[in-house]
Amino acid sequence: MIRIENLSKDYKTKTGLVTGVDNVTLTINEGEIFGIVGYSGAGKSSLLRCMNLLEQPTSGDIEVDGLNLTHLRGEKLRQARLKIGMIFQHFYLISQKTVGENVAFALKAAKRPKEESAKRVDELLDMVGLADKKDVYPAQLSGGQKQRVGIARALANNPSVLLCDEATSALDPNTTLSILRLLKKINRELNITIVLITHEMNVVKEICDRMAVMQDGKVIEEGEVYDIFSDPKTDLTKEFISSVVSFDVPQPILDACTGSIIKVQFKGAVAGEGVITDTVQHFDVKGNFLHGTIEYIQEKPLGLFLMEIEGQPDNIRRAITYMEGRGAKVEVIQNGI
Numbered sequence: 001m002i003r004i005e006n007l008s009k010d011y012k013t014k015t016g017l018v019t020g021v022d023n024v025t026l027t028i029n030e031g032e033i034f035g036i037v038g039y040s041g042a043g044k045s046s047l048l049r050c051m052n053l054l055e056q057p058t059s060g061d062i063e064v065d066g067l068n069l070t071h072l073r074g075e076k077l078r079q080a081r082l083k084i085g086m087i088f089q090h091f092y093l094i095s096q097k098t099v100g101e102n103v104a105f106a107l108k109a110a111k112r113p114k115e116e117s118a119k120r121v122d123e124l125l126d127m128v129g130l131a132d133k134k135d136v137y138p139a140q141l142s143g144g145q146k147q148r149v150g151i152a153r154a155l156a157n158n159p160s161v162l163l164c165d166e167a168t169s170a171l172d173p174n175t176t177l178s179i180l181r182l183l184k185k186i187n188r189e190l191n192i193t194i195v196l197i198t199h200e201m202n203v204v205k206e207i208c209d210r211m212a213v214m215q216d217g218k219v220i221e222e223g224e225v226y227d228i229f230s231d232p233k234t235d236l237t238k239e240f241i242s243s244v245v246s247f248d249v250p251q252p253i254l255d256a257c258t259g260s261i262i263k264v265q266f267k268g269a270v271a272g273e274g275v276i277t278d279t280v281q282h283f284d285v286k287g288n289f290l291h292g293t294i295e296y297i298q299e300k301p302l303g304l305f306l307m308e309i310e311g312q313p314d315n316i317r318r319a320i321t322y323m324e325g326r327g328a329k330v331e332v333i334q335n336g337i
């Protein structure tokens with residue numbers, strides 16, 4: 001478990017003090033995948049780097065597995081850091097060393113005996129699917145393969161936590177997906193707590209259990225990923241979600257609609273039901289679908305539909321009340337009733 005309490009990080013610059021992290025309190029549970037999203041400059045990297053004390057916090061506490069890192073120095077801090085692996089957007093592999101040597105290098109830091117180290121390198125490369133690349137150099141690898149080496153290196157000393165700093169931002173969508181799947185496998189099989197920072201909501205949707213949204217150094221929203229997708233509170237979170245679940249309908253089509261346009265959202269098992277069909281049949285209204293999707297977040301469905309609804313205003317109101325009664329969230333977005 002990671003406990004972050006009242007954490008702040010200020011940077012002294014020539015032009016004055018810059019706040020990176022502003023009084024953040026956050027608990028990340030053991031074994032979960034936790035995503036932190038925010039635009040550039042929101043403070044994600046600063047927060048992540050404080051979690052293993054790559055950055056010394058200005059104030060506040062970081063506790064990992066019951067150990068308060070902010071009070072550790074020297075050898076004790078070095079030992080504690082071995083239990084926190086980290087991977088980076090630009091991999092940071094040593095170009096003059098082979099894949100196997102890059103991974104072995106991390107084991108040297110923990111002063112492992114040579115034979116044990118060689119066996120562990122094989123084990124790690126096997127785990128990340130690179131057993132056949134042990135003797136090649138980083139320059140001969142694709143971006144996804146380089147990140148796999150980064151992951152093997154980060155896992156070398158059996159960490160309980162893996163910090164991922166924009167780990168997929170330099171990769172194409174397919175490679176991103178394969179790396180995210182590998183991270184999920186590591187999380188589930190080795191019970192490693194994963195914290196990832198990203199500006200891509202897709203990444204969070206794909207693998208995170210819980211998430212936080214950062215802006216101006218602060219956490220402005222946090223919770224289960226499904227709850228945040230189905231009921232975002234802040235405008236920024238809504239903006240991030242719209243980058244994944246968009247309802248872009250060409251303006252001429254919207255202009256041609258004479259009825260009311262409503263957005264209907266169904267959560268969980270309700271998503272599969274024919275609520276809209278029932279509504280149209282029972283309330284003498286006509287419904288035209290403009291957009292529709294069922295997103296699966298943490299394997300739970302979230303149904304989202306945009307539709308034009310036509311009929312007597314009273315019937316439309318009753319139809320909406322009926323849909324809400326069956327668990328839908330309905331929002332009138334054009335031509336109010």
Ligand SMILES: Nc1ncnc2c1ncn2[C@@H]1O[C@H](COP(=O)(O)OP(=O)(O)OP(=O)(O)O)[C@@H](O)[C@H]1O
Pocket residue numbers: 011012013018019020021038039040041042043044045046047
């Ligand atoms: N070493 C530093 N010196 C001075 N200011 C810094 C330093 N590192 C970060 N900052 C400032 O702290 C704030 C937060 O930056 P940070 O890099 O943590 O944000 P971020 O959300 O990770 O953004 P990005 O994705 O662009 O890295 C920014 O205003 C940034 O300019």
